[in-house]
Amino acid sequence: MAIADAVEELATRFGPRLSRAVSDRALHGASETHFADAPPDAVAYPESTAEVADILRVCAQHGCPVIGWGTGTSLEGHALAIRGGVTVDFARMDKVLEVRAEDMLAVVQPGVTREALNTELRATGLFFPVDPGANASLGGMAATRASGTTAVRYGTMRDNVRALEVVLADGQVVRTGTAAPKSSAGYDLTALFVGSEGTLGLITELTLKLCGQPEAVSAAVCAFPAMGPAVEAVIATIQSGIPMARIEFVDAASVRAFNRASDGAMTEAPHLLVEFHGSEAAVAEQAARFGEVVAELGGADFRWAARPEDRSALWKMRHNAFYACKAMHPDRPAIVTDVCVPISRLAQAVEETVAEIDASGIPGPIVGHVGDGNFHAMLMPRPDDAAEAATAKRLASAMAERALRLGGTVSGEHGIGMGKTGYMEAEHGPGWAVMGTLKRALDPAGILNPGKLVPGN
Amino acid sequence: MAIADAVEELATRFGPRLSRAVSDRALHGASETHFADAPPDAVAYPESTAEVADILRVCAQHGCPVIGWGTGTSLEGHALAIRGGVTVDFARMDKVLEVRAEDMLAVVQPGVTREALNTELRATGLFFPVDPGANASLGGMAATRASGTTAVRYGTMRDNVRALEVVLADGQVVRTGTAAPKSSAGYDLTALFVGSEGTLGLITELTLKLCGQPEAVSAAVCAFPAMGPAVEAVIATIQSGIPMARIEFVDAASVRAFNRASDGAMTEAPHLLVEFHGSEAAVAEQAARFGEVVAELGGADFRWAARPEDRSALWKMRHNAFYACKAMHPDRPAIVTDVCVPISRLAQAVEETVAEIDASGIPGPIVGHVGDGNFHAMLMPRPDDAAEAATAKRLASAMAERALRLGGTVSGEHGIGMGKTGYMEAEHGPGWAVMGTLKRALDPAGILNPGKLVPGN
Numbered sequence: 001m002a003i004a005d006a007v008e009e010l011a012t013r014f015g016p017r018l019s020r021a022v023s024d025r026a027l028h029g030a031s032e033t034h035f036a037d038a039p040p041d042a043v044a045y046p047e048s049t050a051e052v053a054d055i056l057r058v059c060a061q062h063g064c065p066v067i068g069w070g071t072g073t074s075l076e077g078h079a080l081a082i083r084g085g086v087t088v089d090f091a092r093m094d095k096v097l098e099v100r101a102e103d104m105l106a107v108v109q110p111g112v113t114r115e116a117l118n119t120e121l122r123a124t125g126l127f128f129p130v131d132p133g134a135n136a137s138l139g140g141m142a143a144t145r146a147s148g149t150t151a152v153r154y155g156t157m158r159d160n161v162r163a164l165e166v167v168l169a170d171g172q173v174v175r176t177g178t179a180a181p182k183s184s185a186g187y188d189l190t191a192l193f194v195g196s197e198g199t200l201g202l203i204t205e206l207t208l209k210l211c212g213q214p215e216a217v218s219a220a221v222c223a224f225p226a227m228g229p230a231v232e233a234v235i236a237t238i239q240s241g242i243p244m245a246r247i248e249f250v251d252a253a254s255v256r257a258f259n260r261a262s263d264g265a266m267t268e269a270p271h272l273l274v275e276f277h278g279s280e281a282a283v284a285e286q287a288a289r290f291g292e293v294v295a296e297l298g299g300a301d302f303r304w305a306a307r308p309e310d311r312s313a314l315w316k317m318r319h320n321a322f323y324a325c326k327a328m329h330p331d332r333p334a335i336v337t338d339v340c341v342p343i344s345r346l347a348q349a350v351e352e353t354v355a356e357i358d359a360s361g362i363p364g365p366i367v368g369h370v371g372d373g374n375f376h377a378m379l380m381p382r383p384d385d386a387a388e389a390a391t392a393k394r395l396a397s398a399m400a401e402r403a404l405r406l407g408g409t410v411s412g413e414h415g416i417g418m419g420k421t422g423y424m425e426a427e428h429g430p431g432w433a434v435m436g437t438l439k440r441a442l443d444p445a446g447i448l449n450p451g452k453l454v455p456g457n
Numbered sequence: 458m459a460i461a462d463a464v465e466e467l468a469t470r471f472g473p474r475l476s477r478a479v480s481d482r483a484l485h486g487a488s489e490t491h492f493a494d495a496p497p498d499a500v501a502y503p504e505s506t507a508e509v510a511d512i513l514r515v516c517a518q519h520g521c522p523v524i525g526w527g528t529g530t531s532l533e534g535h536a537l538a539i540r541g542g543v544t545v546d547f548a549r550m551d552k553v554l555e556v557r558a559e560d561m562l563a564v565v566q567p568g569v570t571r572e573a574l575n576t577e578l579r580a581t582g583l584f585f586p587v588d589p590g591a592n593a594s595l596g597g598m599a600a601t602r603a604s605g606t607t608a609v610r611y612g613t614m615r616d617n618v619r620a621l622e623v624v625l626a627d628g629q630v631v632r633t634g635t636a637a638p639k640s641s642a643g644y645d646l647t648a649l650f651v652g653s654e655g656t657l658g659l660i661t662e663l664t665l666k667l668c669g670q671p672e673a674v675s676a677a678v679c680a681f682p683a684m685g686p687a688v689e690a691v692i693a694t695i696q697s698g699i700p701m702a703r704i705e706f707v708d709a710a711s712v713r714a715f716n717r718a719s720d721g722a723m724t725e726a727p728h729l730l731v732e733f734h735g736s737e738a739a740v741a742e743q744a745a746r747f748g749e750v751v752a753e754l755g756g757a758d759f760r761w762a763a764r765p766e767d768r769s770a771l772w773k774m775r776h777n778a779f780y781a782c783k784a785m786h787p788d789r790p791a792i793v794t795d796v797c798v799p800i801s802r803l804a805q806a807v808e809e810t811v812a813e814i815d816a817s818g819i820p821g822p823i824v825g826h827v828g829d830g831n832f833h834a835m836l837m838p839r840p841d842d843a844a845e846a847a848t849a850k851r852l853a854s855a856m857a858e859r860a861l862r863l864g865g866t867v868s869g870e871h872g873i874g875m876g877k878t879g880y881m882e883a884e885h886g887p888g889w890a891v892m893g894t895l896k897r898a899l900d901p902a903g904i905l906n907p908g909k910l911v912p913g914n
Binding site for chain 1: 560637642868873
């Protein structure tokens with residue numbers, strides 16, 4: 001059998017670094033959310049690009065599926081081995097290869113996590129700004145075009161990957177981009193691989209853009225009487241040109257979960273969480289202007305987190321929203337939605353979503369990177385309740401369809417994975433077939449993360 | 458004959474909007490720089506996406522080359538019809554279709570020029586920031602991934618195109634991207650078409666990101682005793698985190714050309730031209746900090762352009778550098794180079810280039826978007842002097858090869874066109890073949906801008 005032959009050959013080459021243990025396969029066949037488990041036949045732990053190329057050559061020869069694996073924090077089941085095969089776990093490719101402080105670049109292996117990189121950068125005065133919350137691997141973040149709380153200021157992985165090394169389906173190693181700040185030399189292959197979810201190649205090295213640590217940072221939380229004015233405050237802030245580093249919305253249900261999870265005492269009302277980066281003077285000016293906007297819209301309970309430890313606590317709380325909400329209903333499956341709409345449609349999108357969730361009776365706390373028009377509802381139907389499961393599914397579909405109707409996208413940052421394939425044609429029209437054409441051109445045998453992202457894959 | 462048949466069929470459909478006039482063909486077969494003329498067999502002037510799709514369907518049927526045309530300001534001969542065929546001139550698709558002020562987006566046809574768009578936006582408080590100098594069409598700017606003086610702050614066309622409508626080689630119309638600020642929904646087709654130089658499709662509509670007009674703008678010029686300290690000042694400014702909106706280098710020879718062209722009296726020494734955007738307070742702070750950096754490095758003759766008309770004059774002078782330099786030697790061909798290197802290598806790259814040009818005796822004024830590591834030498838060998846022509850070619854090659862050696866790119870912003878194909882393999886390695894694979898997948902008959910950008914095209 002094709003897969004068995006590939007695994008056998010890889011076992012000979014990789015020895016104990018090709019695992020067929022049930023526990024290892026189970027770990028790499030599970031996801032953080034509601035998708036059915038789908039373990040691979042084996043898990044490989046390469047230590048170099050050459051070894052990744054070896055894996056792909058062997059798997060190409062046998063037509064064996066190959067799935068990349070970072071830290072397993074995907075919320076859309078990207079790495080589920082739905083057709084079996086070999087999962088390539090980048091845990092042993094976790095070195096920061098070079099920090100080029102003058103060029104504000106870091107060259108890293110794909111298994112480096114964003115926290116590990118930022119720890120390594122601490123003494124340089126630089127940091128890597130993309131922050132999806134989870135301590136994801138940078139390879140995984142690039143593969144899913146991740147973003148998170150800071151994208152409103154620093155952009156997503158689309159904007160922060162300068163260059164890549166990628167192993168293609170046939171084992172060929174390709175370098176995309178250069179260390180220069182910009183280029184007009186041909187197709188933007190870097191952008192093509194970022195967000196390709198392991199279907200076009202495996203990323204084995206990343207050159208990432210770094211930012212200078214801001215001279216001053218200031219964060220605040222602010223309660224609102226209702227969700228509407230909070231979203232209006234976001235729109236007003238953006239339009240007044242105040243350069244926020246973060247602007248996050250959390251609803252009352254999320255605050256309740258935070259309070260429970262971290263023994264907090266926030267008012268159980270909708271909140272905005274904001275952060276400003278810049279010089280001392282600039283941050284003070286931005287904060288003052290934001291305060292004016294908020295006051296006009298009925299924001300109250302304004303609290304500044306000036307000390308670094310208070311800010312850390314604030315963002316840790318926000319980053320743990322998924323786990324805090326899950327802890328409210330530990331026995332329930334979690335369906336995490338991820339729509340993104342034009343800013344002008346944000347209030348409408350959130351309001352209609354809240355009304356539908358409220359009417360359903362299913363818990364569905366909402367958090368959002370609202371500066372980007374991106375928000376998530378975490379739907380938690382009762383376990384083993386087919387009717388509630390169907391309702392949750394209907395709510396998620398309604399959110400995705402609404403996002404498309406309002407000119408947005410079915411995925412702001414979590415990607416397609418197992419969860420969103422059904423919306424690709426509606427979002428992209430004939431563009432989805434174009435993606436399939438590109439996929440077949442680069443991976444004619446369809447061994448890279450098969451069954452995901454493109455039509456008929 | 459294939460081309461003749463296609464032209465005949467198009468003439469029937471388009472009437473006078475399919476021109477076979479010698480003058481029209483000559484105009485569309487010439488370039489701004491030293492490349493040999495290559496007129497198309499006909500020039501089409503479509504008025505809608507449907508008409509562009511018609512043209513492509515007819516040309517696909519007959520295997521007739523199709524070349525896009527904006528304003529003809531390419532410096533690399535992108536639009537030369539080297540295999541004949543039909544040039545599609547977007548002059549009649551020049552409407553701003555929608556300005557979505559709340560979403561800070563504009564939807565435009567490809568023939569809209571950047572100045573026309575900014576004129577239309579004047580009352581909105583918004584502007585489109587990418588500024589390559591020439592009043593290029595936005596479709597052409599997207600197709601060549603243009604940038605210019607403001608990229609250091611606002612990014613290139615890669616960063617400022619939100620969504621596209623593109624007609625593929627077979628006449629199919631595809632929409633890429635959405636109006637949402639970000640997306641993780643599949644391959645980044647927008648980024649693939651931006652910079653594809655008309656080889657993958659013709660852009661028929663663009664959704665562009667707009668910026669708020671800054672509350673305050675401040676510009677300055679500053680002379681330096683030599684090129685070295687000027688470049689060092691750029692690096693120091695970047696590393697100190699001062700957010701410049703523009704930072705441009707011009708050498709003494711360029712200043713001489715400016716003075717001659719616009720009756721100016723600038724000191725004939727290397728200069729930096731800078732601009733700051735922000736709130737009144739932020740701009741004042743940035744300008745003060747820049748002043749300190751410059752003073753440390755021997756900058757002198759510091760002059761602020763506070764009044765809008767002074768700033769306009771300053772940037773008009775910079776934008777006309779090409780024509781001012783050309784006017785110094787009107788009878789000479791101009792070879793405009795366009796390398797971009799990592800910031801840490803900028804001083805070395807510029808110094809070595811200047812030394813080689815000086816030694817050659819050929820005029821070669823240098824200007825650069827040095828905040829991006831991008832600079833241009835305009836080489837002007839004597840006309841009909843084979844030895845000087847060869848020397849100029851050697852100088853240009855040496856610049857490109859040096860850029861690659863220093864980890865940079867052979868094109869920062871002008872693109873590949875006719876001039877840089879020979880460096881593609883050296884820059885991209887096997888990635889160049891990948892570009893060819895993508896091209897063949899989307900345009901198997903090779904009718905879109907044939908002979909350009911990809912191998913064996």
